[in-house]
Amino acid sequence: MMQSSLALNPHLKQPTSLLSLVRSLWRNRQLIIQMSKREVIGRYKGSALGLAWSFFNPVFMLIVYTFVFSEIFRSRWNSADATDSKTQFALVLFVGMIVQGIFAEILNRSPSLILSNVNYVKKVVFPLEVLPVVAMLTTLFHSLVSLGVLIAAFLVFNGYLYWTVIFIPFVMLPLLILTTGFAWLLASLGVFLRDIGQTIVIITTVLMFLAPVFYPITAVPERFRPFILANPITFIIEQAREVLIWGRAPDWFGLSCYLLTSIFIAWIGYAWFQKTRKGFADVI
Numbered sequence: 361m362m363q364s365s366l367a368l369n370p371h372l373k374q375p376t377s378l379l380s381l382v383r384s385l386w387r388n389r390q391l392i393i394q395m396s397k398r399e400v401i402g403r404y405k406g407s408a409l410g411l412a413w414s415f416f417n418p419v420f421m422l423i424v425y426t427f428v429f430s431e432i433f434r435s436r437w438n439s440a441d442a443t444d445s446k447t448q449f450a451l452v453l454f455v456g457m458i459v460q461g462i463f464a465e466i467l468n469r470s471p472s473l474i475l476s477n478v479n480y481v482k483k484v485v486f487p488l489e490v491l492p493v494v495a496m497l498t499t500l501f502h503s504l505v506s507l508g509v510l511i512a513a514f515l516v517f518n519g520y521l522y523w524t525v526i527f528i529p530f531v532m533l534p535l536l537i538l539t540t541g542f543a544w545l546l547a548s549l550g551v552f553l554r555d556i557g558q559t560i561v562i563i564t565t566v567l568m569f570l571a572p573v574f575y576p577i578t579a580v581p582e583r584f585r586p587f588i589l590a591n592p593i594t595f596i597i598e599q600a601r602e603v604l605i606w607g608r609a610p611d612w613f614g615l616s617c618y619l620l621t622s623i624f625i626a627w628i629g630y631a632w633f634q635k636t637r638k639g640f641a642d643v644i
Contacts, residue, residue: 373638374634374635374637374638375634376630376631376634376635378623378627378630380634381489381626381627381630384487384489384490385490385493387487388487388490391487391490392490392493392494392497393497395490395494396494396497396498396501399494399495399498400498400501400502403498415505415509417502417506418454418505418506418509418510419509421454421457422450422454422509422510422513425450425453425454425457426447426449426450447513447517448517448605450513451510451513451514451517451605452601452605453573453574454506454510454513455510455597455600455601455604455605456571456572456573456574456597456601457573458503458506458507458510458600459532459535459573459593459596459597459600460567460568460571460573460593460597461499461503461506462499462500462503462532462535462536462539463535463539463564463567463592463593464564464565464567464568465499466492466495466496466499466539466540466542466543467539467542467543467546467560467563467564468557468560468561468564469495469499469543470492470495470542470543470544470545470546470547470550470560471546471547471549471550471556471557471560472550472557473491473492473495473543473547473550474488474491474547474548474550474551474640474644475550475551475644477491478644481640481641481644482641482644488633488637488640489544489630489633489634489637491547492540492543492544492547492633493540495543496536496539496540496543500536507528510604511525511604514604514605522603522604522606522607523607524602524603524604524607524608524609524610525603525604527603527609527610528600528603528604530610530615531596531599531600531603531610531615532596532600533619534596534615534618534619534621534622535592535593535596535622537619537622537623537626538592538618538621538622538625538626540626540629541622541625541626541627541628541629541630542625542629543629544626544629544630544632544633545628545629545632545633546560547633548632548633548636548637548640551636551639551640551643551644552636552639552643567591567592567593570587570588570591571588571591571593571594571597572588572594572597572598573597577589577594577598595614595618596618599611599614599615
């Protein structure tokens with residue numbers, strides 16, 4: 361595996377086709393898994409609780425959301441399918457935070473992926489295209505833990521689970537592909553434009569408030585809804601709530617269109633990354 365990686369020349373023209381992307385991910389799958397595990401474990405290295413923090417963090421945040429939005433802001437999710445309970449509001453809110461967290465964390469990390477792994481660029485010939493995928497899988501691990509906390513809390517509070525929960529992987533897959541595509545693009549831009557990191561943090565923060573994370577989309581005035589619907593995380597948040605909270609099947613046609621668009625954007629991001637990577641060593 362590593363021998364095939366070392367055979368690459370960073371100054372040669374790199375393949376940019378969608379097929380080459382699939383082949384690269386498959387060829388380096390073991391490397392991706394190993395690096396993802398190392399990054400997950402390394403995040404909590406030296407802490408007393410270690411990986412247990414990945415469980416306690418979402419539990420703590422769920423408690424905070426329940427208190428702040430039900431006791432201080434006294435918010436309610438005005439839906440005919442939702443109960444008026446504090447716990448139900450917290451669960452609905454938590455779904456939005458999980459989806460937004462995946463999107464924001466991957467994008468916020470992406471501009472520094474190459475800059476923080478200079479040794480892979482200069483010292484050895486390395487399949488740099490796997491770095492955004494590793495970042496995505498690391499984020500996915502913590503999101504899956506949060507999702508597990510959400511499902512457990514829903515079961516405890518309501519005494520049942522909707523069978524539609526099995527559709528959540530199909531709902532999340534297009535978002536993961538989309539954010540990985542953006543990650544390839546931003547990882548490359550981050551090498552040449554150092555300000556892109558600060559810019560992306562601002563953009564992801566704005567997108568968080570321009571998505572139905574803290575409020576139902578029905579609360580948005582009609583004239584502003586097109587802006588909310590144009591947000592790439594809005595549709596996924598709504599569909600995740602459909603299958604997890606409301607017990608309804610997802611919009612398969614919408615998900616199919618989203619998936620095709622995500623694959624196209626991922627390919628564009630990968631192609632851009634491959635075309636610009638030969639300049640990484642010179643710039644760094």
